[in-house]
Structures are given as C-alpha cells and as structure tokens.
Amino acid sequence: MILISEALKIIKRESFALPTETVELENAVGRILAEEVRADMDLPPFDRSQMDGFAVKTNDTQNVPVKLKIIGESVAGKGFDGEIKTGEAVRIMTGARVPKGADSVQKVELTNEDNGFIEILEPTKLQQNINLHASEIEKGALIFEKGEIITEQMIAATASFGYAKIQVFQKPKVAILSTGSEIVNIDETPDKDQIRNSNSIMLKAFAEKLKLDAEVLPLVHDDFETLKTTIAEAVGFESKVQSPKSKVDVPKSKIQNLKSKILILTGGVSVGDYDFTKPALRELGAKIFFEKVSLKPGKPTVFAKLNDVLIFGLPGNPVSVAVTFALFTRTAILQMQSAKTSELKKGCAVCADKLKGAKERDCYLPVSLSTDENGQLIIESLRFSGSSNFIAFSRADALVFIPQGKNLEKGGVAEILYL
Ligand code: AMP
Numbered sequence: 457m458i459l460i461s462e463a464l465k466i467i468k469r470e471s472f473a474l475p476t477e478t479v480e481l482e483n484a485v486g487r488i489l490a491e492e493v494r495a496d497m498d499l500p501p502f503d504r505s506q507m508d509g510f511a512v513k514t515n516d517t518q519n520v521p522v523k524l525k526i527i528g529e530s531v532a533g534k535g536f537d538g539e540i541k542t543g544e545a546v547r548i549m550t551g552a553r554v555p556k557g558a559d560s561v562q563k564v565e566l567t568n569e570d571n572g573f574i575e576i577l578e579p580t581k582l583q584q585n586i587n588l589h590a591s592e593i594e595k596g597a598l599i600f601e602k603g604e605i606i607t608e609q610m611i612a613a614t615a616s617f618g619y620a621k622i623q624v625f626q627k628p629k630v631a632i633l634s635t636g637s638e639i640v641n642i643d644e645t646p647d648k649d650q651i652r653n654s655n656s657i658m659l660k661a662f663a664e665k666l667k668l669d670a671e672v673l674p675l676v677h678d679d680f681e682t683l684k685t686t687i688a689e690a691v692g693f694e695s696k697v698q699s700p701k702s703k704v705d706v707p708k709s710k711i712q713n714l715k716s717k718i719l720i721l722t723g724g725v726s727v728g729d730y731d732f733t734k735p736a737l738r739e740l741g742a743k744i745f746f747e748k749v750s751l752k753p754g755k756p757t758v759f760a761k762l763n764d765v766l767i768f769g770l771p772g773n774p775v776s777v778a779v780t781f782a783l784f785t786r787t788a789i790l791q792m793q794s795a796k797t798s799e800l801k802k803g804c805a806v807c808a809d810k811l812k813g814a815k816e817r818d819c820y821l822p823v824s825l826s827t828d829e830n831g832q833l834i835i836e837s838l839r840f841s842g843s844s845n846f847i848a849f850s851r852a853d854a855l856v857f858i859p860q861g862k863n864l865e866k867g868g869v870a871e872i873l874y875l
Pocket residue numbers: 634635636638639651652653654655656722723724725726770771772773774844
C-alpha cells in the first residue's frame with residue numbers, strides 16, 4: 457500500500473506531455489495555455505474619459521461658476537484632434553479620448569449648457585474622471601502565463617490583446633469502461649441482482665467538465681476474456697502481434713481510429729474471485745505502477761500503462777470513483793496538458809461535527825460546505841453510510857482530509873479540496 461502523495465508523484469511522472477494546438481478563443485475555456493498572453497498595446501491606448509461631460513483645463517474651474525466656450529466634441533471612436541486653450545471646453549463622452557490641453561473632465565450633471573457655452577458648477581481636480589494612458593497595462597506586459605487554465609473571466613483580457621486564436625496543449629482523449637456482471641444500462645430495468653450503471657455517465661461528466669472528449673464503451677461483464685479483449689482494443693492493439701504477452705484477437709471496431717490516451721475502468725479491482733481488471737492488465741503486458749493506496753474511499757485503485765495509454769482501474773463504488781477520479785485521474789489529465797496546477801484547489805474550514813477518520817488510511821471524505829453567521833466556512837457531514845452512498849454524495853462541495861489514525865473534532869479547522 458502506498459501513500460497518496462507517492463501515488464500522485466508516480467502519476468505526475470508517468471503523465472507524458474501532449475503537444476500543442478491552436479484553437480479559436482471562443483473554444484478555449486477550460487484549455488491550458490501553451491503560450492504567454494501579453495499586451496500588444498497600452499491600455500487605455502490614450503487618456504480616456506470616465507464620464508459623459510466636458511473636458512477642461514483644471515485651472516479654469518477653480519473659481520466657480522465659470523463659463524467656458526464649447527469648441528468641439530470628442531466621442532468614443534472619434535476624438536477631438538484640436539487643442540483646448542484657457543477658457544475653452546470640449547464636450548466628451550465616456551470612453552472618448554481626452555483632447556490635448558485638457559487635464560480633467562467635469563461630469564455633465566455638474567454643468568449647465570447655454571448657447572455655445574458651458575457653465576461649470578463645481579471645481580475639478582487634476583486628472584479627475586480620466587483613465588490615464590497605459591494606467592491599466594503597458595504594451596508588452598505579461599497578462600497570463602503558460603500552463604494557466606483559461607477561465608471565462610480571462611476571455612475579455614485575452615480578446616483585448618488580439619488573440620482570436622490561441623495556442624493550448626492538446627487534451628487527452630478518454631475512454632470509460634464500467635465492468636461488473638450486475639451492472640445494466642441506465643435505460644434498463646434492473647433484475648433482482650442488478651443495479652444501473654451510474655459510473656460511466658458520471659465519469660463522462662467529470663471528463664467533460666475538464667473539456668475532454670470522453671467515449672463511454674459498452675459495459676463488460678466480469679468475464680476475463682471479454683475484459684482482456686476490450687482493454688486491448690481500447691488501448692489500440694489491432695492484433696495479437698501487438699500485444700506483447702497475450703494471445704488476444706481484437707476485432708476491428710469504431711474506437712480503433714480514435715485511440716485514447718487515458719482509459720478509465722471501474723469495478724473489478726479488488727481481490728474477489730470475479731475481479732479481473734488486474735489479471736487482464738497483467739496478461740496484456742501492462743506495467744502496473746500501484747494497486748493499493750492508503751486512501752479511504754479508494755484503496756484498491758490501480759494505475760497502469762499499456763501501449764502508451766494511462767489506465768486507471770477505479771473501485772466500483774460510485775463515491776470511490778468520484779474521489780479517486782478527482783484525486784488521481786484529474787491530476788493526470790491536467791498534467792498531460794502541462795498545467796501549472798494539476799491538483800484540486802485547497803482551502804480550510806471549520807467542522808460542524810466530529811468526523812471519523814480511518815485507522816490505517818488517510819481519508820478524503822466528501823462533505824458539503826456552508827457559511828455560518830460569522831462568515832466562517834463550515835464543513836457539514838453528508839452522513840455517509842458508506843462509499844456506495846451516491847445519494848449523499850450528490851450534495852458534496854469538497855473533500856475533507858482526515859489524516860490516518862485521526863478524527864476531526866467539532867469546531868476544529870480542517871483542510872479541504874474543492875470539487
Ligand atoms: P467492485 O469494485 O466491482 O467490487 O464493485 C463495488 C461496488 O460498486 C459493487 O457494489 C458494485 O455493484 C458497485 N458498482 C460497480 N460498478 C458500478 C457501476 N458502473 N455503477 C454503479 N455501481 C457500480
């Protein structure tokens with residue numbers, strides 16, 4: 457059994473970096489920047505008015521009321537090209553260029569217009585209502601770094617500097633394979649010994665949140681040969697010649713031409729008589745890096761590589777699947793795209809109740825978060841009955857860390873990872 461930190465180290469080491477590609481900015485949210493975003497111009501590009509009003513010389517407005525001659529107007533997109541002199545003003549709109557000679561703007565509400573003249577009712581201060589040239593950013597300045605995840609909030613800034621297309625890292629294609637003889641498709645009515653497949657669609661949703669293309673493969677029963685063939689096919693083996701250890705005949709199929717970089721299996725990773733994931737991987741010649749992690753839920757997680765495909769064998773329980781995907785698979789997905797941060801965002805919060813840990817493993821327990829009347833972030837237990845409780849899990853906001861052999865006391869501060 458290895459520590460979570462060791463598992464993460466191995467995953468990061470094995471997550472080979474993918475090349476870059478260029479995408480339209482409109483499709484870039486969630487992708488990882490493969491180039492720096494730099495300002496290609498000063499912002500604002502000129503002294504810019506913050507108000508609708510009149511551009512004036514500050515000196516002219518110190519004894520009010522004062523009447524100034526309106527000599528022109530400066531509108532957004534077409535500034536006034538002349539220069540204003542003492543006793544003069546230019547009508548100006550929000551966003552327009554402040555004309556030469558003016559050093560403040562008085563807002564229209566504090567003026568009275570009269571027959572070609574403007575009466576200024578309150579004195580202005582130097583640079584009042586003006587965004588100075590280059591005060592936001594100077595040409596050439598670094599805005600975003602390589603490796604940052606592009607968020608919706610970053611789009612306006614990126615667009616402003618002309619990045620209609622942007623270089624990002626290619627994303628890994630993901631294939632999802634749920635296994636188990638008791639599992640039926642969600643549109644089927646389970647027989648008395650059966651349950652519906654909730655893992656595949658959940659994993660697809662998690663993958664799509666990371667903007668990946670995820671293919672759900674047809675369910676496989678706890679059948680060694682079928683599982684072996686399906687894995688071989690999913691990692692792109694076309695015939696038995698390519699499988700170093702095993703005689704496996706792989707039928708031509710639709711997934712052959714879209715070989716995935718990551719294969720996620722669920723179920724069949726424990727030590728039961730019908731748990732065939734590890735034996736199948738071994739027979740196909742996969743390199744298994746770890747198969748037991750000091751983690752609750754998620755102890756029997758398997759991480760392997762076969763034919764340059766990273767394989768995650770996650771335990772079957774839906775909550776274990778969610779936790780191990782969030783901790784491990786997500787990290788690999790971001791690491792392959794050279795993301796600066798590949799782990800979930802950390803925080804801390806106060807426990808509303810006592811939370812029990814595990815004797816021999818670290819815990820990452822799904823919890824919900826709320827804020828109390830003092831503005832304190834509070835961890836609320838989801839009252840789990842076990843790692844199969846996906847109904848409780850559906851309200852999870854974060855994972856709380858409980859170190860091995862410890863409990864978290866009511867009122868204590870704990871580390872959380874935001875989901
Ligand atoms: P296993 O890891 O195969 O021992 O499965 C552990 C538990 O998870 C069993 O109770 C399974 O029925 C359940 N399980 C396995 N696969 C799925 C799935 N795709 N959807 C929902 N539950 C599952």
